[in-house]
Amino acid sequence: DTGVSQDPRHKITKRGQNVTFRCDPISEHNRLYWYRQTLGQGPEFLTYFQNEAQLEKSRLLSDRFSAERPKGSFSTLEIQRTEQGDSAMYLCASRRGGDEQFFGPGTRLTVL
């Protein structure tokens, strides 16, 4: 257990539905990252927060995806109008400054 938690751990939804995932980083970590990982691939960067500011956003992140980190604590990732291609593991990671990055257990999304 790295101290980064994610909820839910698994989510099954029907195409077209909206889903929201939550990440609670290690408390003193000011940087928070979201990644998506599909089978046989490494994690793909989606977005990055420093405190409450969203500083980077991948072009992979379509307008159906939105992320927030109110008050610089926990973060949420919402996917609207889910598609089957959104099925993946969604990983959250946090780090303090330039230190190492630690991952949560991930949320596995299945879109039927």
Place this chain on the structure above:
Amino acid sequence: QKEVEQNSGPLSVPEGAIASLNCTYSDRVSQSFFWYRQYSGKSPELIMSIYSNGDKEDGRFTAQLNKASQYVSLLIRDSQPSDSATYLCAVYSSASKIIFGSGTRLSIRP
């Protein structure tokens, strides 16, 4: 060209031998380099970080960095069956994000 490249494997190594995993990266200004281990169905677990040229040892693991050649490697000595996993190379780029390779699958055969 991918930003971080790894041989996908699988790399099969007998128990007790040295496993050697390699990674190349394209961004010359990259500053920090990480190796993660990922078991099937689990999230990546940090094994080693390395920031300067040369070798860094931690137990059975040694990370090697050569910035001139844009090359990072991970050596695992006395390989154990529990080392069987996918190993991900990650590079901190200049754009405040970490880029991962696709990973190398390592299998330790008894």
